[in-house]
Amino acid sequence: MNRYLSIFALIFRIALGITFIYASFDKISHPAEFAKIIHNYRILPGYLINIFAIALPWIELISGLFLVVGFLRGGALSIIISLLIVFMIAIGINIIRGVNLSCGCFTVSEMAKSNSWSTFIRDTWLFAMALFIYFFDSSALALDRFIKEKTD
Amino acid sequence: MRRIRDYHPKHLLRQSLAIIAIGIVVGVFVNLISPKSIAWVGVWKVAYDSTGMVKPDYFEEQDTLIMIDEAIAMYQSNNTVFIDARFPEDYEMGHIKGALLLPFEEYDDYIDEIRSEVPKDAPIVTYCSEEDCDASLYLARILREDEGYKEIYTLYGGYEKWLEAQMPIEKGYPQR
Known part of the structure; x- marks a missing residue:
C-alpha cells in the first residue's frame, strides 16, 4: 500500500514540478506583460508590482525544477503550496469583486480571459496534489537522498 | 527514505528561503542583462x-x-x-x-x-x-x-x- 502511495507521490511530484516550470516560461519571456497582469489583480501596491514580475517567475521555475529532481524538495514544495494559496486568494478576491481577469497562470497573452472559477478549481487540484506529495513522497529518484542533512 | 512531512518546519523554511533567494538573484540578474528588462519600480499610477x-x-x-x-x-x-x-x-x-x-x-x-x-x-x-x-x-x-x-x-x-x-x-x- 505504502509503496503505491509513494509511486503516486513521485508521479505527482514530477507533474506538479513540470506544471510550475511550464507556467514560468511565458512570464519570464514577457516581464512587462506579466507586470500588467499583476497590476490587473489590483492587490499589490504599485511599487511592488515590477519586482514581483521580475522574481516570481524565476521562483516558480526553480521550485518546479527542484521539485522534479528532488533537490531541496521540502522547500520547493513549501513554496509551491504557499504560492497556490496566494493564487487562490488573489483569484478569490477578484471573483468576489466580480472582476473577470486574465489569470496569467500559463500565458501572459492579453485578453486571454479565463473563467476565474475554473482557474480556482484547477488550483485546488494542484493544491491537493501538493498535499499528497507532502505526506507520501518517499524521496524516490530525489537528489535529496544524496545530501547529508542534519536531522533536526 | 525521508518524507517531506518528517522535515522540521525550520528546515523547510530554510530551504524555502534559499530557493526564494536564488529566484530573486536570478530574476534581478536576468532583468539587468535582458533586452526585455523592466523598471525595478513601475509607474502604475494613471x-x-x-x-x-x-x-x-x-x-x-x-x-x-x-x-x-x-x-x-x-x-x-x-x-x-x-x-x-x-x-x-x-x-x-x-x-x-x-x-x-x-x-x-x-x-x-x-x-x-x-x-x-x-x-x-x-x-x-x-x-x-x-x-x-x-x-x-x-x-x-x-x-x-x-x-x-x-x-x-x-x-x-x-x-x-x-x-x-x-x-x-x-x-x-x-x-x-
Whole structure:
C-alpha cells in the first residue's frame, strides 16, 4: 500500500514540478506583460508590482525544477503550496469583486480571459496534489537522498 | 527514505528561503542583462495628458489613441472602418453599427475577411470594451505592423464611451 502511495507521490511530484516550470516560461519571456497582469489583480501596491514580475517567475521555475529532481524538495514544495494559496486568494478576491481577469497562470497573452472559477478549481487540484506529495513522497529518484542533512 | 512531512518546519523554511533567494538573484540578474528588462519600480499610477486622456500603462509611442469626439467625426465621415477587437459573444450582444469583427483572441479565424474587405489605405478605428481593455491597442499594432494598414486609430474608452455618447449600435452577426 505504502509503496503505491509513494509511486503516486513521485508521479505527482514530477507533474506538479513540470506544471510550475511550464507556467514560468511565458512570464519570464514577457516581464512587462506579466507586470500588467499583476497590476490587473489590483492587490499589490504599485511599487511592488515590477519586482514581483521580475522574481516570481524565476521562483516558480526553480521550485518546479527542484521539485522534479528532488533537490531541496521540502522547500520547493513549501513554496509551491504557499504560492497556490496566494493564487487562490488573489483569484478569490477578484471573483468576489466580480472582476473577470486574465489569470496569467500559463500565458501572459492579453485578453486571454479565463473563467476565474475554473482557474480556482484547477488550483485546488494542484493544491491537493501538493498535499499528497507532502505526506507520501518517499524521496524516490530525489537528489535529496544524496545530501547529508542534519536531522533536526 | 525521508518524507517531506518528517522535515522540521525550520528546515523547510530554510530551504524555502534559499530557493526564494536564488529566484530573486536570478530574476534581478536576468532583468539587468535582458533586452526585455523592466523598471525595478513601475509607474502604475494613471497619468492624464492635456486632452484628459489617461495614457494606459501599456501605451507605446506609435499608438494612436483618439477620443470619442474624434471617433464620432470619423464615423460620420463614412469612410472609416470600425473594427471590434472583443470576443465574438461581446460583438453579438452589441457593437458599433457597421463595425467589422476581428477578435484579438481569434485573430487567425477572422483576418481573411478583413484582408478582403478593408483596403490597406482605409482609415481604421479599433475598439474594445472600455478604458482598461488593451485588445484594441494590440490589434492596431498588428494591423499596422503585420498587415500593412496605414491609418489606424484606437478609440480611447472603447465601446463604453460609444454607448455613453448614444451613438448607433446594432446586435447580432452581420458577417459569416
